[in-house]
Amino acid sequence: MLLVFLWRGFISPRMEKPCHEVVVCVKCNDLNDNCTACMNIDLEDLKAFVATAEMRSFRAASESIHLSQPALTRRIQKLEATLGVSLLERTTRRVSLTAVGRDFLPRARRLLDDLETSLLSVREIAERRSGLVSIACIPTAAYYFLPDVIGEFIEEYPSIRFRIVDAGANDVLQSVINREVDFGITLLGADDPEVAFEPLIEEPFYLACRRDHPLSERDQVTWAELVDHRFITVGRASGNRLIMDLALAGAQVRPRPYYEVQHLSTSLGLVEAGLGVAALPRMSLPADPHPLIATVPLKDPTVTRTVGVVRAPQAKATPAAEQFYRMLLTRWKDI
Structure with missing residues (x-):
């Protein structure tokens, strides 16, 4: 039976x-x-x-x-x-x-x-029909990607509220470790024993320059070629600066910073004004063809950064945060 x-x-x-x-x-x-x-x-x-x-x-x-x-x-x-x-x-x-x-x-x-x-x-x-999702996020992801995922999420869960802390990579990581947010989107954390890091995307650095700049028509540019141009970079506290410095540590010739800023968006503003050139990760570049800014792949070496989600493994996420986390992984990997 x-x-x-x-x-x-x-x-x-x-x-x-x-x-x-x-x-x-x-x-x-x-x-x-x-x-x-x-x-x-x-x-x-x-x-x-x-x-x-x-x-x-x-x-x-x-x-x-x-x-x-x-x-x-x-x-x-x-x-x-x-x-x-x-x-x-x-x-x-x-x-x-x-x-x-x-x-x-x-x-x-x-x-x-x-x-x-x-x-x-x-x-x-x-x-999950109500509640709060707290996210710490590097500004480039907060501006160029996160709004699309949040928009899709609130179509299904319109009563969920969001608190977004846009900060540098180090501050995002620290917010997760301190349990101040449900999770973070950042460049750092893959080697940190206090957090779990889920890689989402590996993106290369591009040269950003004005369309009337002599390098704008090139198919690709080497890092060594940037020594002859006014180079715009972010400060040493930035995770992006750390990635570039490590990648270029063994290079015989490397660009010398002429301008130092705190945010990648400021770099774009200086480039648009014709004050210099900058090396920026793909996500921080204009999504659509820009009337003034051109982007060119950088090589020798090819420098990339890995953006991922960091969470404190022992922290218990709310149902709303867990649902958004799963949607974030799916949507980002699709894109």
Whole structure:
């Protein structure tokens, strides 16, 4: 005999709590392959059986599930009548399982566990209808990518609020470590034991110059060629500056900073004004063809940065933050 369990829930207009019943399909192999009978079983009857089977005592079981002993007995009798088998052997001193009861007990436990997991998932979905998601993010990702993902997310969860801390790579990492945000988007953290780093994209650095600059028509430019031009770079506290310095540490010729700024967006402003050239990661460059700024691939060496999501592994994310995190990974990798 093969037992297959399904469950369904409903809310009666006269009831405040959901009512759940189990649909048990019994396939009788001894008759024929097409013989299947279905019956409805109340989940409270299953709970009564499991409690009694585990405690081997009607008194202890009735106390654990807050039922009187007569009510507990009636529930088990009803379950046995529905199944058409005896599950428990009762004596004046003890309660024991029949052979069928021993086989049925782990199935009943599994059914109740599956139901609890399903109900928790439904509750989490409901909780994601409201709440707050806190993100620390490097400015380039906050400006060029994050709004698209947030826009898609709030179409499904319009009541979710967002707090976005746009900061440098080091500050983003520290905010995650200090549990000030749910997660961060940054360049750093892959080697930090205090966080988990999920790489999203590896992007190369490009030369940004005005369209009337002599390098703008080139197919590619070497870093050594930038020594003859006014080079704009970010300060040493920037994660992007660290990446460039490490990549060019062994180069015999490297560009000398003529301007030093704190933000990549400031670099673009100086380039647009014709004050110099800059090396910028792809994400920080204008998404559409710019009327004044041209971009050219840089080589010898090819310098890239890895942008990823950092989270504190021991921190428990809210359902809203966890759902947004999963959408972020999917959307970013698609792009």
